[in-house]
């Protein structure tokens with residue numbers, strides 16, 4: 646029999662609870678015990694833990710957040726931090742550790758795997774969808790729907806006032822949420838880091854685009870979806886600049902942490918359940934230093950280092966049609 650440790654780390658994502666549930670239920674089937682560490686890697690350092698039984702995870706599949714709590718843990722990334730974590734894992738007689746988290750959390754897990762003899766498995770849990778090796782990360786689809794719900798509401802007021810709205814969405818340094826929510830909401834423009842090297846150099850073309858949208862497409866309200874951290878000075882700064890240059894009221898709207906909350910959509914619950922169960926199967930298979938994921942609807946495994954070491958691309962066709970639908974040159978012909 647084995648003892649599995651599990652923790653959730655970094656930005657919480659809807660579906661993390663569904664994943665914990667799947668791990669606990671699958672582990673029981675193999676006769677494995679599960680210990681949950683609380684508050685991300687802090688729980689490993691401070692020995693904050695809870696023995697998880699089937700009862701702890703009943704009726705949590707529909708809950709956002711994470712019953713194990715989450716945190717970012719600077720101390721863990723220091724050499725002593727990783728060593729202390731190893732000491733704690735060994736004293737708790739943990740055979741395998743599963744970490745559900747994003748980029749930073751999996752980088753930490755890789756560090757741990759370099760000095761710990763136990764098995765380590767990463768599960769992609771982040772709204773940002775920025776991990777290579779899984780078509781979707783747990784929480785991403787819910788975050789798109791949450792952003793979409795807000796953008797639809799912004800459209801009502803934008804239409805009524807004939808304004809331009811700049812909507813900032815999350816994504817860390819990746820444009821997945823921006824692209825998907827822009828396409829789904831019919832936003833007239835999407836700005837994300839993958840296609841923009843120097844944001845200031847884009848200003849002129851943004852202004853031109855707005856003018857063409859108004860004159861050629863007959864748009865009276867315009868929505869631009871923008872990835873956080875993209876515009877130096879933020880979307881408020883860009884809104885002010887555009888108001889000044891175009892002479893129409895532009896308003897910024899930062900969606901922020903609402904994108905991390907809420908009940909996971911069906912897709913995220915199913916993905917989380919699959920990946921939780923698959924992670925336990927991988928432990929039974931003696932796997933280590935991998936991230937489990939899903940590719941073309943099938944469970945998949947990828948080396949942990951490749952999950953964060955190789956940049957995941959946006960869907961190029963989606964990028965193209967997002968731009969083409971409001972392509973002014975073509976519309977003029």
Ligand code: F6P
Nearest residue numbers: 656747771772773815816817905
């Ligand atoms: O990684 C998830 C995420 O929500 C990012 O989209 C965002 O940049 C970051 O976390 C925000 O972190 P915090 O909650 O620490 O402000």
